[in-house]
Amino acid sequence: MTDIKLEEKWQRKWQDARIFQSDPDEREKLFLTVAYPYPSGAMHIGHGRTYTVPDVYARFKRMQGYNVLFPMGWHVTGAPVIGIAKRIARQDPWTLNIYKNVHKVPEEELARFSDANYIVDYFSSQYKDVMQQMGYSIDWRREFKTIDPTYQKFIEWQICKLRAKGLVRKGAHPVKYCPECQNPVGDHDLLEGEGVGINELTLIKFEIDGAYLVPATFRPETIYGVTNLWLNPDVNYIKIEIQGEEWIISREAYDNLVHQKQDIKIIAEVDPQKLIGKYVKNPITHEEHIILPASFVDPEYASGVVYSVPGHAPADYIALQDLKKDSELMKKYDLEDAVQKIRPLNVITLKDFGEFPAEEMIQKFRVENQDDTRLKEATNELYKLEHAKGVISEHITDYAGLPVAQARDEITKELRDSGRGDIMYDFAERPVICRCGGKCVVRILEDQWFLKYSDTPWKELTMKCLSQMEIVPEEVRANFDYYINWLHDWACSRRIGLGTKLPWDPQWIIEPLSDSTIYMAYYAIATHIKKMNAADLDDSFFDKVFLDKNDSYTGKIDEELLKKVKDEFNYWYPLNWRLSAKDLIGNHLTFHLFHHSAIFPKNKWPKGAVVFGMGLLEGNKMSSSKGNVILLSEAIETHGSDVVRLFLMASAEPWQDFDWRENELKGIKKRLEWFSEFAGRVEELNGSKIDLKSYKLNSDPEKSINTWLLSQINIRVREATQALEGFQTRKALQESLFLLKKDVDHYFYRIEPDLEDEKFKSEVAATLIYVLNIWIRLMTPFTPHICEELWNKHGGSGFISEAPWPQYDETVINEKVQKAEEIVTGLSEDINEIKKILNKEPEKIHIYIAPEWKWKIFDIAAEVGKPDIGRIMQEAIKQDVHQDKKEIAGFAKKIAREMTKINYVGKIDEYSVIKDSLEFLSRESGAEVLVYKEPTYDPEGKSGNALPYKPAIYIE
C-alpha cells in the first residue's frame, strides 16, 4: 500500500467513527482555533504549517484526555476576490498566469472565475480536501462561510453591541482610490505601488493679489526659513475656487485635490511665467517672498507649488545655486538683483552642523545640481536627522528650544486652526497604478464608520484582557502591548467586497478584519445555529445565548433548544488558544482582544495566543504572487502527509520562520521510514508477533543497559510532553524522534555483542516492546497515519488517536544509570584516544577503578559545592578518609576544578558496570579488556590516575 492510500484509509476510518466530532460531555474541555483561511488561492506549504500546529496540539491534548474542539471555517468576506474575478473576466494576463500556473486551476474551472462567489467556493472546498488529506482532526460539522446568513446575523449583533456601547463613530478617511474604476483599491489591486503609504502634508497659504499660492510641506516648522517660492515654468497652473477662497496650484494637483475637498472648481488658467518674479506674503512671518523658477518642482506631487528653505532643504539650496549660475534664465525673468540678495535662513539647530545644514549635506553627498539623483539621499538624511535631533533655534522666539518633532505638531495645528493652512494627502511613493491601468489618487471617503480603538477605557479593558492571557512565545507580549496602545480608530466599513451590511447604514459593508474577531463564539454553537432560520436570530437571541440576558428572547426558537445552545457555548467558552500569524498581531489578534473585552464578561475572555513565523522556500520568502510556492497538495502527493507534517513540525518552532528544503525533507523521510521499520525489528528480536494491548513490562531488567534505555525513554517522554505543552513542536520532536532514535541506535549497538545469550535476548525484546508501545503514541500527534497503522498491526487497541498519552515514570528515570552508561562510553572513547596517540594496536587493556577514599572526597567536595580546596581538605582530614595526607592534598587540588565539570550523582559500582560491558569494550578496542578492583597488576603505576567516573587505563 502506498503512503497516500494508507493515509486515506485512516482518514476514512476516523471520519466513519466520527472521533473528531466534539460535543460537550463530562470531560475537561479544550477549545482552540486558528485563523480561518481567506480562500482566494490554493493552499501552500506555508499554510500547511499554520494548520498543522493546532492539529498536533489538538491531538496531543485529546490523548491526554481532554475533550478537544478544533473547528474550521472560511473567511470569504473582503474585496480581493472581487478584484480577482474582475481581472479574470477581463482576461488580465498576469492574473490568469498566476491562477493557472501557481494555483494550478484547470482551464475549465478558470473560465468560471469571473464570479467572485465561485472563486471562494472553489478554493474553500479545495482547502477542505487538502486539510482532510493532511489528516487534521477538525470537527467539520461546524464549518461555515462568513457570508452564511446565520453568520451575518451574528456579525450584525456584534457590531450593534459595539455601537450601543458607544464604540463606533462616523468620520472621514483617506484611501487609495482608482478614478477609472471609481473604487477604493487594496494592494492586491495594484499593478505598481504595492505597500505605498499615504502621507499627510500641510498646505500653507501665501497670499498673492487676493488669491493664494499653496505650497505643500512635510515640515511646516521651516516656514520661518522661507526665502522664496518655486514654480515650474513648464507646468500648467490653474486658479481654483475652494471654500470661498482662490488657490493657485498645478493642474495635476487639482486632479488629486478634487477627491479630497468639497466645493472645488477651476476658475482660470494661470501662466506661471507671469508669476515668476512676483512676490507673495508669508502668513506667519508676514515677510514678502519672491517667486522663482525651478525644474525640480513636480506638478504631480502634492500641490505643485513649493516653498524654498535653502538653509535646511538641500533641494532648495541647490536649486538656488543653479539659478544663480543660469544667467540666461535670470535675465529672462529679470531676477538678478533679487536672487543675488537671497541668503539662507536658519531655523533649526542641529548638533555637529553649522547654521545651514542643507549646504553641508549638498557638499557631503556631492550633489551637482537639482536633477542629481544623490539629492534625494541628501534630503532624506537631513530630514531624518532634523526630525530626530533638531531643536528650533533661539531666534524663533515662538518655538525656541523645542524639539523639531514637537514644534512641527504645534505649528501644524496653529496653521490649520487659524485657517492659514490646510491639509492634503499624497502617496509616499509613486506611481501608484491600478490593475486597470488607471493612475490612483488619494481620496477622502466621507461618512465612513470607525471602531474607536483610540477610546481610553476600551484600551484599558483590552490591556486587562491581555494581562490574563498566556502568550506564546512570551517575547511577543511586548508587541501586543505596543499595538493596543498605538492602535487608533479603525475604518470598519467598505464600499466594495463580500460581507455583511451595516445594519443601520446599509450602503456600507463591514470590513473583513472587523467581522472576524469573536467568531470563535460562533463555532461553539455552530452545530445548532447552522440548522436555524436566520430570520429567527435577532439580537435578543445572541444576547440570551452569549450574555445570558434572562428575559430577552421572545422569538420562535423554543426554550429547550435555546438552553442547549447556551449551555454548549458556556461549555466551550472561553477560548483556550488562538493561533495566528506574526504579522497579524497588529490587527487581527489585537482586534480579537478588543472585541472580546468589549462584548464579553471577564470569564469569557480568551486565555492564550500563539503566533507563527513565516515560510521560506530554499531560503527565499514564499509568495504566491511571485510564484515562489509549493502547493500543499503537491507536497502530499510526492512525500505523503505524515512526512510533510513531520517536516513542518520538526524544522522550526511554530513562531520561527521555517525553510522548506528538499534535501532536509529527504532526511525526514528516511527517519520516518526507519521508525516504521523499527517495529519490525522488535518483532524479529521477540521471535513472535507483538501484542501491544496485552503487553506488560515485567520486573527490573538484569543488565544495566536495559535499565538505561528505560530511563532514557522516560526522560524523552517527560521532555517531549513539556515541550508540547508550550507548543514547541520542534523541541518535542527532537526529544521524541531524533534523540530517542539516537538512544535506540546506541542501545542496539551496545547489546549486539551479547545477543547470543538467550535470556538476555528475551530481556532485550521485553524492553524494546515497552519502548515501542510508548514511542508510537509519542509520535501520533505528528504522524497520525503511520502510527495508526503500526498500532493496528501490532495489536494496539482501538484508534491510537484515542489512546492515552504516555505518562513518564519518574521512578524509572535514574541518574546513576545514565552516569554508568556515560562511564562505559567515555571509557571506550578514552581508550580510542590513547590508541590514536600511541599509534599502536593494543593486546591487553587493563582498567583500574578509583579507591574508596577518592569517592569519599568526591562526596565531601559535592557537599562543599564550591571549588574550595581548603575546606575540602579540612573535611577530608577530619573524617580520616585516607592515611596519606599528602595524597589527599594533591587529590583535593586536582579535583577542585574537576568537580565543577562533572555532574556528580553519587557513588556508582563501577566494577560491576564495567564487568557488564567487557564484551562491548573489547569489541570496540579490538583487544582483551580486564577490570580490577585492586591494582594487582600495574607495571606502569597507572592505577593512581583513577578518578570516580574516570577509571584509569593501562594499555599494553
Add this chain to the structure above:
RNA sequence: GCAGGGGUGCCCGAGCCAGGUCAAAGGGGACAGGCUUAGGACCUGUUGGCGUAGGCCUACCAGGGUUCGAAUCCCUGCCCCUGCACCA
C-alpha cells in the same frame, strides 16, 4: 524615525532568562570505516589546532567589565531581520 527580535562551528539551528556537566545538542553536507557482488539504505567514527596516555591551546560579531569560573550577566560599538495598518 518608532517598536520588536537577532548575530553560535561548512550550512540550518539548540543553548543564553535560572553562569560551572560547553569544543558547544540535533539536522544537513563532507570525509573515513563496517555491511553489501556494487550502488543505495543502514550502522560506526571524524569534521578548530596541537599532542608518543585520556591532555593542552584557541574559540560562540568586536572591545571592555563583573566572577574562582562567561556563549550565558553588565556596559560600549558594529551589523542584520520584521512590523508601522485600513490589506486578507
